[in-house]
Amino acid sequence: MLSDLTTGFIGRLRARDPQAWFELWETFGPILRSQLAKWGGGRIGAETVQDLSQETLAALADAIDRHDPDRGARFSTWLLAIAKHSLYGEIDRRMAQKRGAGRAAGELDEELHGRESAPDAPYETAVFHAKVEAALRLVERESDFLEFSVYRMRVLDGRTGREVAEALGISEPTVSRRLARVRDALRVRLVEVMTKYSFTDDEAREAERNGLQTNPNKADDALFDEAVAEIMHRQQDLRATDRAAAARP
């Protein structure tokens, strides 16, 4: 069953809200581009993959109308089916404009649930990482700059509490308090983001399965921080690869 957050977001996509599409593309764009380039095996140029514009995606937003939760399709599968369909549309348009762009709706359904678009484990992991990054971005926007800087230095840069305290001219207990505040906020946001971008219960529980306990628990804090740092470093690598591919002529 889809949550209110998910249906609300999908509703905005269906209403062609450009900001919702931008949000979707900003969060999952690099993963989709990387997956499509991988499938293309070098046959699909970086330029074509980059050209999967928001408008092209928006034109396919009604794919969700045919989404049947009972068939167990995941959000990640739906996302990939749309992106792939857009890619074909783009190629169709370029290579044979007279044939008409796009494909029939029935074909999209087949892609949505068919073997061809079944995503692999690395793709699923990348989608999960993108969700964590989206949650962290939300927290960054909401937090006080100093507070988030403490979290960034301590968790993402791997500094000790003492180093952070010295650099920022605050006490170590203050570092701990601010760190805990950002961590708590991140847990709350993580639940929201996971719910928003999940079609199945299995997807919604992904965070806990990957060491990100969303219920505040002091014993899990270190593991939680470590998992976030690891994910963010991988995301950085993914985006760097995506940029390198885009820059390639």
Added chain:
Amino acid sequence: MGGVIVFVVTAAAALLAVALAGYVLWKLLKGISWGIAGLGRGIGWCVRHVFELVAGLIGDSLRLAGHLLTACAYLPVIAINILLGRMSAANHYGSALESEVLGSVNCLYRLAIGHVARFLLLGPMVEGFERRMPDVIARAPGPDRPSGGANAFEGWKVTGSLAGGGSGGKLWLAEPTSEKRRELIAAGRACPEKVVIKSFSLEEGSTLPQIVRENRALAAARELGLVLEHELTSSRFHYVMPYVPGEDLGTATARLHARSGPMGLDDEPLRTAMGYAADLLVTLDRFHRAGLWHKDVKPSNILVADGRAQLVDLGLITPLASAMTLTTHGTEYFRDPEMVKLALKGVKVHEVDGVKFDVYGAGAVLYSLVENSFPVHGSLSQLSRRCPEALRWIVRRAMADMANRYASAQEMLADLRVVQGAPDPFRVRPAELPSLVGGQDVAAPQPAGTTPTAPATASPRTTDRFAARAPRRRLRRLSLGRGLSRGVLFSCALLLMLPLLGTWFTLGVKSLHPALVALRDQASSHKDQVVDAAPAKVDVVSPAPGGVQTYEPVSLDHLAPPAPAIQPRTPPLGVVLLLDDLPDTGDAMLGSWRTGLADGLQLARFALLGAGATQDDERLALTGFTAAQEIDLLAGARAAVGLSDPSDGEAARHLATWLGAQDQRLDAIVWIGRADPQQPVHKRVVARKAEMAERVTRAIE
């Protein structure tokens, strides 16, 4: 007993031997199956490799045939157009033919070399031809001379060309002729040895929107004194700027990193990099003070020479107070994603804080200086190379969310100066930066290149100061009990105060009235003081202007589809063109004065051209002109007055001459501007008839 032991041992040995044999057999089978699978994979790879070669050869053969057939189809079309004298159409089909021929050459290359090389596993060897070379060719400068030859621009001798950017214009390197040199010196202006001429020619592929956008950039460049001269003719628009030699910051950064090694910048290159960033911030601050938003801050738009960095490319410059809709123009990774979101929302430029978007760009440039890479992760990008902690802080603060970002380039510069000026930048703690200490006075502008001094070490405890900077959060930190008790106390006090407040309001307001009036008068006098407009001067078009340079009327209408004739609903008293040469500094008083001037004219029943984007259809319907004609008129009038201000009588005569050559429906021009920000605003009325000039003058006074 012995027999039993022998039996047990024998049985155990047999079992062990069986297990061992089974294990060996299992490993053997596994090895064989792995070998078979590997062999299968190898055969599969070979088959796929051959198939890729065959498919590539077939595909490219078909493409080659397609290109050749299409090219053959274009040939008669080109010939027919040449015979009919339709040279523009012939050029168009000629370009299409060129692209088909290029496609054929690519196919031939792939058939003869590319596919074969990849089949022989020599793919990396041909990468240079297939990837790097097209990029280099695409970035190569064009021909060394414009279509009109080396003397195509009067007063300047073209000596070469530069690679153009994305604005659609061509960049020519030129030197002033001896006459031009004398003319510039006589006018008391600096005469550079070399200049860059940015030229847009409709005949050479530039488009009308590009010219209009660049015209806005020109106005900005004029504000900053970067333009020596400009000209707009019926087919070409160009302007001349002093030439800034040097290499782009991306190349300079790569060189700095090559000197330092993979761990990051050494001390000296790090100081050089900080100097470049400081130069950039000084320039940005200058732009922002002039009310301008650069909008495309990135390494390739920064030129470095003699250890100094200079921001160039004015193609996207936008007045901060512009009423235009925000666009997503800019460069990914150096453009704040928030700006894209706002642009998608359809907000206006003046509704956003453009300064902060430039600050984001400056932060991204500083990141690229330190990392020799792009900030691919936006504000969450990791700084993994050698970098002082305080400098990391500056980068992150500049790229933070809008609410947490530096409010100005000057604030960021103040922080950077502290790190730059420290004997050991690695010893500077973020807590010592002025933006954290709260010493905003440290941010006073300093000329680029001067050595700033590091401030005294800050207090080690800045927690309270942070709290003071975030009152909202401090309130949140109050415990529920304390908050509740404060709330109760406040409510009781308010209840007690209510009757007193009521009495004061009833009895006191009337007595306060004169004070309010005085306050209003004071505000009003302040308004007059800020604008300080000089009385309007009047020029009437002379019936036979002699000895005055004439300006060819510009018409770009043939580029736009014919607009339906617009019938004015209320016949106006006359049509007035507002030539507004005042900078858009975002000054509310100046803005309100401008609005007042336009309102005065409209109240006197004049229809206005060039009076902003609001209610365009209605406004234009009254004038009887189309939007394209309005742009045309504004560009023509601006070309007529050049870089002068309304106090210049000679420029006013040029404007009058120009008006005389225009459509009779245009009755008058109101030209407003000032020589510099310290001077009063000048108003100049140029009209066809004395009576009209008098009416317009009355309306604006």
